[in-house]
Amino acid sequence: MDVFAALADPVRRDLLRRLAAGPARVVDLASDHPISRPAISKHLRALGTAGLVVADDVGRERHYRLDRAGLGPVSALIAELAPAPPVSERAFDALALEVRRAGRDRQTTERSQQPQHMDEETA
DSSP: OOHHHHHTSHHHHHHHHHHHTOOEEHHHHHHTSSSOHHHHHHHHHHHHHTTSEEEEEETTEEEEEEOGGGGHHHHHHHHHHSOOOSSOHHHHHHHHHHHHHHHHHHHHHHHHHSOOOOOTTTO
16 A cells, blocks of 8 residues: 555544553554444555555464654655755855855954054064
8 A cells, every 4th residue: 555545544643642642552552443343453554565564473462563764755855845945055154164264364454453552662
C-alpha cells in the first residue's frame, strides 16, 4: 500500500500518533477506538505494508511500533511544496564573514591613520 493511501484513513493516522509515543499491543490500540481488534489489526497490516509500522513478537504478544523511515516520502513531498527560503544559510554565513573582515580592515586603517605622538621623555 502507498504511504499516502495509508495516511488517508483517520483511524490509521490516529494509530500512528499513538505509536509515535511508543510501541503498543493490538489490544491496547483497540481500547482507544470504537472498532474491533480484528479491524485494528487490519489497519495495522495496511500500515505495515506501507512501511509505516513494524511488528515485533514479544513472547506470545505482538507489539507494533512506528517506523519513522517510512515517512520519508511524506517528508520529501512537504519539503518540495514548502517555499524556498529567500536567502540560504550559506549566504548568511558568507555575509557574516565579510562583516567581520570589513570590521578588522576598518580598525587597521583607523590605527594606521592616527598621528603618532611622541612622549615628552623620548623627545
